[in-house]
Amino acid sequence: MTRFLRLIYVLIGFVLLSHTAVAETPFPTIHEPADESAKCIHPEDDMRRNHMKYILHERDETMHEGIRNEPASLAKCIDCHVTPDDKGEIAGIDSDEHFCNACHEYAAVQIDCFQCHADRPQKYIDRSGHTSSLKQQLQQTLASTKGVNQ
Amino acid sequence: MSDSIKSSVNDSRRDFLSKAAVAGTITIAPGILLHRTANAADNVADMNTSVSTRPLDEEVSSKNRWGMLIDTSKCARGCTDCVDACNEENGLVGHGRPESDSQYIRKVTLKDKSTGHELSLPLMCQHCETAPCADVCPTGASFVRADGIALVDKHICIGCRYCMMACPYKARSFVHEDVENQKLTAPRGKGTVESCTMCVTRVDNGGIPACVEACTAENHNAMLFGDLNDPNSPISIELKKHGGKQLRPDLGLNTGVRYQGMNE
Numbered sequence: 001m002t003r004f005l006r007l008i009y010v011l012i013g014f015v016l017l018s019h020t021a022v023a024e025t026p027f028p029t030i031h032e033p034a035d036e037s038a039k040c041i042h043p044e045d046d047m048r049r050n051h052m053k054y055i056l057h058e059r060d061e062t063m064h065e066g067i068r069n070e071p072a073s074l075a076k077c078i079d080c081h082v083t084p085d086d087k088g089e090i091a092g093i094d095s096d097e098h099f100c101n102a103c104h105e106y107a108a109v110q111i112d113c114f115q116c117h118a119d120r121p122q123k124y125i126d127r128s129g130h131t132s133s134l135k136q137q138l139q140q141t142l143a144s145t146k147g148v149n150q
Numbered sequence: 151m152s153d154s155i156k157s158s159v160n161d162s163r164r165d166f167l168s169k170a171a172v173a174g175t176i177t178i179a180p181g182i183l184l185h186r187t188a189n190a191a192d193n194v195a196d197m198n199t200s201v202s203t204r205p206l207d208e209e210v211s212s213k214n215r216w217g218m219l220i221d222t223s224k225c226a227r228g229c230t231d232c233v234d235a236c237n238e239e240n241g242l243v244g245h246g247r248p249e250s251d252s253q254y255i256r257k258v259t260l261k262d263k264s265t266g267h268e269l270s271l272p273l274m275c276q277h278c279e280t281a282p283c284a285d286v287c288p289t290g291a292s293f294v295r296a297d298g299i300a301l302v303d304k305h306i307c308i309g310c311r312y313c314m315m316a317c318p319y320k321a322r323s324f325v326h327e328d329v330e331n332q333k334l335t336a337p338r339g340k341g342t343v344e345s346c347t348m349c350v351t352r353v354d355n356g357g358i359p360a361c362v363e364a365c366t367a368e369n370h371n372a373m374l375f376g377d378l379n380d381p382n383s384p385i386s387i388e389l390k391k392h393g394g395k396q397l398r399p400d401l402g403l404n405t406g407v408r409y410q411g412m413n414e
Contacts, residue, residue, distance in 0.1 A: 059305060060305075063301070063303050063305070064293065064295065064303065065209040065210055065296075066204075066209065066210035066295065066297070066350070066354050067206065067207055067208070067209060068206045068351070068354050068355070069206040069207050075334055092330075115328075115329075115339040115340065115341075116304055116329070116332065116337040116338055116339030116342070117332065117337045118331070118332045118333065118334045118337070121334075122333070122334040
């Protein structure tokens with residue numbers, strides 16, 4: 001009887017622990033695409049499991065064979081899914097608000113795509129004002145040097 | 151500051167390039183040059199019409215070989231329109247360290263020591279048929295696409311920089327810094343090697359490289375882009391009529407970028 005009671009206690013403990021775990025690690029918030037009528041190339045559950053395979057396969061075909069109208073495309077993912085929030089601000093890849101990073105951070109899977117690839121649609125990069133061409137930078141440096149000399 | 155960048159880069163490349171300039175045997179008579187200036191210059195804008203017509207779902211093939219022809223007699227010293235357009239197109243941002251900042255094109259000044267004559271030209275990846283960069287690459291990241299465009303597959307580049315050592319034109323750069331706000335069509339990141347891609351996304355979509363576009367738009371008309379494998383393309387017709395030299399032809403690399411007006 002004592003053994004049975006002990007087993008019950010252990011089971012109750014497990015249930016309690018697992019509940020706490022869920023409470024402490026909330027599921028990531030995934031923002032809906034801006035255009036809600038737009039259809040993804042595959043159903044959601046398939047994309048969740050296999051998106052990396054689709055992108056990887058077609059990455060090589062694009063890079064080496066120049067095929068550029070593949071259905072799966074990182075740029076297209078970004079275009080639909082990375083959109084400004086209500087305040088008009090758009091999240092970069094470092095933020096857990098970013099569509100890709102939200103899940104990847106939750107799952108603790110490192111994501112390397114954006115070390116090279118644009119993490120936001122082009123129109124938001126151009127507008128963000130962080131980019132300045134080499135020429136602009138040189139001109140700025142020249143201008144600041146002139147100021148010091150004068 | 152911009153002058154010091156140019157001179158420091160130029161010094162290291164002047165020696166071998168000046169050999170290339172002096173060693174040439176084709177002589178373009180002044181008459182031909184004058185004739186070309188009078189008639190052909192205005193037409194270069196119309197001549198940059200040899201572009202890709204390949205459907206985007208079809209593989210690239212050796213039916214095409216994309217190349218460029220640069221007329222150095224029209225390339226002004228001090229003009230950097232092509233370089234600026236390239237930096238803008240590819241999102242190349244400097245860190246104030248000209249020795250290691252990425253550059254896809256640079257302007258080089260050549261001086262013939264015997265006559266003192268100087269000429270200016272843009273130097274970028276020469277898109278060799280038998281490319282030394284692809285030859286030495288240990289991972290297959292450096293490769294020449296079937297249509298003649300030399301590229302780096304940054305997905306498999308390990309950043310060993312062997313290709314940079316192998317390139318006789320010093321055309322490649324290594325990305326030393328974290329990169330942010332990349333251009334959509336020009337992914338680039340720390341730890342990989344990069345160089346002129348002949349604006350491959352533009353070319354695949356039936357466009358011309360940004361440098362050629364800028365040079366033509368600014369009415370310098372020194373650069374011509376087109377299909378070297380199509381005998382009826384403006385670039386092939388021009389090459390057949392007036393010739394075009396490779397830099398360091400002695401290396402036998404069959405470059406896709408050719409130069410005119412280097413031996414007058």
